[in-house]
Amino acid sequence: MTAVPIRAGAxxxxxxxxxxxxxxxxxxxxxxxxxxxxMRSPQLLVTSIVAxxxxxxxFRYIFGGAITxxxxxxxxxxxxxxxxxxxxxxxxGTAVGVAEDRDQGxxxxxxxxxxxxxxxxxxRALGDIIIVAWATAxxxxxxxxxxxxxxxxxxxxxxxxxxxxxxxxxxxxxxxxIGLVSANAQAAQGTSMVIYPIIFVSSAYVPVHTxxxxxxxxAEYQPVTIMCNAVRxxxxxxxxxxxxxxTTTYWVILSLIWSAxxxxxxxxxxxxxxxxxx
Amino acid sequence: xTEPIIEAEGLAKRFGKVQALAGLDLVAPGGQVSAVLxxxxxxxxxxxxxxxxxxxxxxxxxxxxxxxxxxxxxxxxRVIGLAGQHAAVEPTMTxxxxxxxxxxxxxxxxxxxxxxxxxxxxxxxLTDVADRAVKTYSGGLRRRIDLGASLVGAPRxxxxxxxxxxLDPRSRNQLWEAIRDLVAxxxxxxxxxxxxxxADQLANxxxxxxxxxxxxxxxxxxxxxxxxxxxxxxxARRAANLPALAQALAPLGSDQPRTDAATNRVSVPVAxxxxxxxxxxQALGGLQIDVDDIALRRPTLDExxxxxxxxxxxxxxxxxPAPAAAHARA
Numbered sequence: 359m360t361a362v363p364i365r366a367g368a369x370x371x372x373x374x375x376x377x378x379x380x381x382x383x384x385x386x387x388x389x390x391x392x393x394x395x396x397m398r399s400p401q402l403l404v405t406s407i408v409a410x411x412x413x414x415x416x417f418r419y420i421f422g423g424a425i426t427x428x429x430x431x432x433x434x435x436x437x438x439x440x441x442x443x444x445x446x447x448x449x450x451g452t453a454v455g456v457a458e459d460r461d462q463g464x465x466x467x468x469x470x471x472x473x474x475x476x477x478x479x480x481x482r483a484l485g486d487i488i489i490v491a492w493a494t495a496x497x498x499x500x501x502x503x504x505x506x507x508x509x510x511x512x513x514x515x516x517x518x519x520x521x522x523x524x525x526x527x528x529x530x531x532x533x534x535x536i537g538l539v540s541a542n543a544q545a546a547q548g549t550s551m552v553i554y555p556i557i558f559v560s561s562a563y564v565p566v567h568t569x570x571x572x573x574x575x576x577a578e579y580q581p582v583t584i585m586c587n588a589v590r591x592x593x594x595x596x597x598x599x600x601x602x603x604x605t606t607t608y609w610v611i612l613s614l615i616w617s618a619x620x621x622x623x624x625x626x627x628x629x630x631x632x633x634x635x636x
Numbered sequence: 637x638t639e640p641i642i643e644a645e646g647l648a649k650r651f652g653k654v655q656a657l658a659g660l661d662l663v664a665p666g667g668q669v670s671a672v673l674x675x676x677x678x679x680x681x682x683x684x685x686x687x688x689x690x691x692x693x694x695x696x697x698x699x700x701x702x703x704x705x706x707x708x709x710x711x712x713x714r715v716i717g718l719a720g721q722h723a724a725v726e727p728t729m730t731x732x733x734x735x736x737x738x739x740x741x742x743x744x745x746x747x748x749x750x751x752x753x754x755x756x757x758x759x760x761x762l763t764d765v766a767d768r769a770v771k772t773y774s775g776g777l778r779r780r781i782d783l784g785a786s787l788v789g790a791p792r793x794x795x796x797x798x799x800x801x802x803l804d805p806r807s808r809n810q811l812w813e814a815i816r817d818l819v820a821x822x823x824x825x826x827x828x829x830x831x832x833x834x835a836d837q838l839a840n841x842x843x844x845x846x847x848x849x850x851x852x853x854x855x856x857x858x859x860x861x862x863x864x865x866x867x868x869x870x871x872a873r874r875a876a877n878l879p880a881l882a883q884a885l886a887p888l889g890s891d892q893p894r895t896d897a898a899t900n901r902v903s904v905p906v907a908x909x910x911x912x913x914x915x916x917x918q919a920l921g922g923l924q925i926d927v928d929d930i931a932l933r934r935p936t937l938d939e940x941x942x943x944x945x946x947x948x949x950x951x952x953x954x955x956x957p958a959p960a961a962a963h964a965r966a
């Protein structure tokens with residue numbers, strides 16, 4: 359009536375059950391699902407391109423020559439911060455996606471499979487960061503088309519881009535945790551708005567010393583400031599242009615340390631929450 | 637195949653104020669379909685999730701295929717397949733892509749995943765729709781793809797949580813056929829259901845669960861016999877006469893008569909069917925009430941449940957766990 363069916367014990371290799379997937383296979387398989395989902399949702403694709411286009415128009419034609427900041431136009435100061443923060447903001451989508459996966463039983467299936475938990479979550483983050491990387495690259499391409507030029511070298515620009523992605527990846531774990539503890543997708547959306555105060559009280563949009571006095575200590579040392587400083591130093595070629603002391607290398611290394619620290623705390627937390635989620 | 641596929645002893649699990657599992661004992665023998673039957677809130681989903689290693693019981697012991705779930709959950713995951721209440725498939729991917737994904741996550745190579753995916757599609761008769769996006773599937777198809785996803789890893793134990801809830805009768809029957817086929821080919825199946833006819837039709841062993849505990853278990857026939865008895869069932873022409881009928885029949889029965897206003901029926905369990913019919917007719921004879929039908933039949937599982945718990949099954953709240961309610965036990 360039907361072809362030879364799947365049957366446990368038929369293949370000696372599966373007598374003890376499925377072998378279980380390794381870390382890399384798990385992460386890439388889960389990431390592939392996120393990527394497919396994105397690429398097959400036309401409205402998501404269009405939205406990110408449109409958002410990028412708005413960004414470009416805003417900065418090239420509106421903020422354009424409005425303000426200067428020391429030796430450089432304000433626009434040049436602002437864009438590295440904007441790129442980093444827009445990478446961080448896409449994390450709110452991850453929080454919502456994680457909550458939805460949990461609510462719709464997708465996580466139940468994944469967690470019942472012999473695949474390592476951490477890789478299941480890392481695959482989610484990996485898929486999301488690839489999408490962000492793509493969207494950012496498209497935005498950058500549009501920027502070059504309308505006349506933006508690099509202040510630093512190409513190598514430094516690529517490093518800045520890569521650093522944005524690394525920092526974005528680290529913060530994704532925060533969003534994954536938010537998604538896992540939120541009661542539903544809407545709550546996840548709401549809670550993940552916490553990213554906004556974090557990016558506003560930082561050097562993303564303005565130099566720290568122009569912020570109100572009581573904000574400055576927080577802003578000075580928080581990770582987003584450090585990361586923005588690093589991305590900015592790379593993009594401009596020289597931290598002094600951004601009004602910063604130290605060398606570019608200093609800021610980059612500090613950002614990487616912060617990224618590692620964030621992941622060291624939040625990744626195990628996410629895995630623990632994932633295990634417990636019901 | 638006599639090794640039990642599930643051994644649960646004293647399982648307890650609390651969520652906040654709700655005791656979802658309250659000392660659940662269950663042994664599911666290998667080589668057959670075991671059903672866990674109960675209303676919503678009884679603890680069925682919690683139990684299945686504990687077996688699927690998704691939640692950890694607060695106390696008790698649980699073994700799947702001899703593997704201790706608390707100590708070696710990752711090994712348990714290698715031998716189980718889960719199809720939960722929601723069809724957990726990605727709508728933007730095709731059926732084939734979904735199954736391949738699960739197969740890869742079970743540790744299969746790309747080639748094995750392709751082969752096994754094709755085999756499962758053939759087995760479930762879904763080859764025609766395999767390359768369409770799941771979001772184009774009907775509800776019944778989606779459930780079958782979900783079942784396929786739980787099979788592609790060739791599990792020894794298939795866990796199905798309310799597999800046919802919300803399906804039309806035709807899809808239901810198709811799913812039942814698929815399940816029977818699986819069992820015939822060596823997969824053990826444990827399913828939860830709130831549908832008594834599903835347990836009756838599919839299962840070799842049924843455990844009735846209420847408020848987190850197994851209150852009865854056995855084959856469907858044994859459970860019906862547990863209530864003991866045949867039923868005399870009288871259908872009145874008019875609903876107004878039901879109380880009088882019940883009163884007349886009460887002395888015959890070994891338990892209180894039950895009145896069903898929706899179908900104009902009074903049922904009463906009786907000790908010895910044959911003489912009970914005669915006695916019933918005599919009891920009704922002097923009443924001058926129009927009776928449409930009088931019958932002697934074996935009880936359904938519905939009545940089994942009513943007898944065992946002493947109360948009708950609680951209404952569907954849509955969630956588990958439901959608040960615990962005091963009730964009389966049989």
